[in-house]
Amino acid sequence: MKENKASITAYTVLQGIMYVAKRTKYKDLVPKDMKDLGEKVLSCSEEGQKRLAQLEKKGFALGVKIREYIFLPGITLHYILRKRAIEHRTREFLKAGVKQVVCLGAGFDSLALRLAEEMPDVNFIEIDHPDTQQFKAQALQESQRENLHYLSIDFTHQNLEDRLQECTGFTPSLPSLYICEGVTMYLTSEEITHMFTAIHNLSGTGTKFLFTALEPQDSPRNNTRKILDYYLKLIGEPIKWTMESPELEAFLKQQKCKILSLDETDQFRDMFLKGNDPVTLHRGEYLAAAEFERR
Numbered sequence: 001m002k003e004n005k006a007s008i009t010a011y012t013v014l015q016g017i018m019y020v021a022k023r024t025k026y027k028d029l030v031p032k033d034m035k036d037l038g039e040k041v042l043s044c045s046e047e048g049q050k051r052l053a054q055l056e057k058k059g060f061a062l063g064v065k066i067r068e069y070i071f072l073p074g075i076t077l078h079y080i081l082r083k084r085a086i087e088h089r090t091r092e093f094l095k096a097g098v099k100q101v102v103c104l105g106a107g108f109d110s111l112a113l114r115l116a117e118e119m120p121d122v123n124f125i126e127i128d129h130p131d132t133q134q135f136k137a138q139a140l141q142e143s144q145r146e147n148l149h150y151l152s153i154d155f156t157h158q159n160l161e162d163r164l165q166e167c168t169g170f171t172p173s174l175p176s177l178y179i180c181e182g183v184t185m186y187l188t189s190e191e192i193t194h195m196f197t198a199i200h201n202l203s204g205t206g207t208k209f210l211f212t213a214l215e216p217q218d219s220p221r222n223n224t225r226k227i228l229d230y231y232l233k234l235i236g237e238p239i240k241w242t243m244e245s246p247e248l249e250a251f252l253k254q255q256k257c258k259i260l261s262l263d264e265t266d267q268f269r270d271m272f273l274k275g276n277d278p279v280t281l282h283r284g285e286y287l288a289a290a291e292f293e294r295r
């Protein structure tokens, strides 16, 4: 990320969600509270206001089509499918007894806030880079809840385990779910390994971890264009880590985890779109759920 600047990709994800909600036939995929909170967050920063204004412009839809064609076919709809799939899996874990949810690199996502309102007996912690988090904390000041805590961490320079242990809102003994959406690709493999080790040390055996990961750019399961790599380098958010989905199980074993589920584009389509919808979907990012085993 560029120094002292909120994550550009966090703005892009939220603008994509707002675009789906305001301008497409898929608007019903975006729950009303997600849309309202998204609007609130964007309206509290200069960049966010610019992104909201762009959504109203006539040529914006064409711009989305062109950008998708050049960089990432189907990505805008993918953002909301990914979020809906994460919420679906999170609710399953909550039903099964999870009492604490820790969102890593939460960006401008509203899941923790929406669930914290709905489930006062569950503890939520949002962790993000301070440069991104400051805008969200400002925007959501009046929605502050006792069971929702914000903690700023730069994963590149700070230790997740130490920072979370110091956080008074965190309870190590609670059955926990960690969520990491749209972030692993920006971390090095050492930072990823550190994240897995930290989660295990902090919350122990049985802890659940829901995260998204990218297939390598040259994988047949990925429809992103090579030029995306150059663009992401240019905006200071280069891709550093990818994982072939067929190799995920072996990778998770090394991290002392077993795989619980793997949702890819076809599962997203089955879960949330009508059977024969011919829309082009993004391929190359999947959602994995894992459980930490005894070391």
Ligand SMILES: C[S@@+](CC[C@H](N)C(=O)[O-])C[C@H]1O[C@@H](n2cnc3c(N)ncnc32)[C@H](O)[C@@H]1O
Pocket (backbone or CB within 6 Å): 001, 007, 009, 010, 013, 014, 104, 105, 106, 107, 108, 109, 128, 129, 132, 133, 153, 154, 155, 156, 157, 180, 181, 182, 183, 186
């Ligand atoms: C693409 S955004 C995803 C945001 C959100 N999880 C979502 O999917 O809507 C990437 C997020 O990773 C965070 N991030 C990137 N590098 C980070 C780092 N080194 N430390 C902490 N957070 C980081 C950014 O601040 C940003 O919120």
